[in-house]
Amino acid sequence: MISTLQSDFYLSSYALRNTEIVGPKVGADLRRQAIYVTLAGLGAMLLYIWFRFELMYGIAAVVATFHDVLITLGFFRF
Numbered sequence: 088m089i090s091t092l093q094s095d096f097y098l099s100s101y102a103l104r105n106t107e108i109v110g111p112k113v114g115a116d117l118r119r120q121a122i123y124v125t126l127a128g129l130g131a132m133l134l135y136i137w138f139r140f141e142l143m144y145g146i147a148a149v150v151a152t153f154h155d156v157l158i159t160l161g162f163f164r165f
């Protein structure tokens with residue numbers, strides 16, 4: 088089986104061309120930017136929901152959105 092695989096299939100050679108490492112300062116900066124962008128997106132969604140729907144439905148939609156975010160972050164896992 089091994090000889091058949093070796094004769095019928097060819098694995099091309101590969102070369103490692105470039106490597107980059109993200110340091111702790113850059114990682115912290117990227118994390119901070121991701122948090123800001125996520126909060127800005129959540130804020131924009133909340134504003135749209137608030138003005139798009141009637142007051143009671145808007146409040147319920149905002150509470151549901153916060154609940155979804157908390158579930159995603161794992162606040163209720165215990």
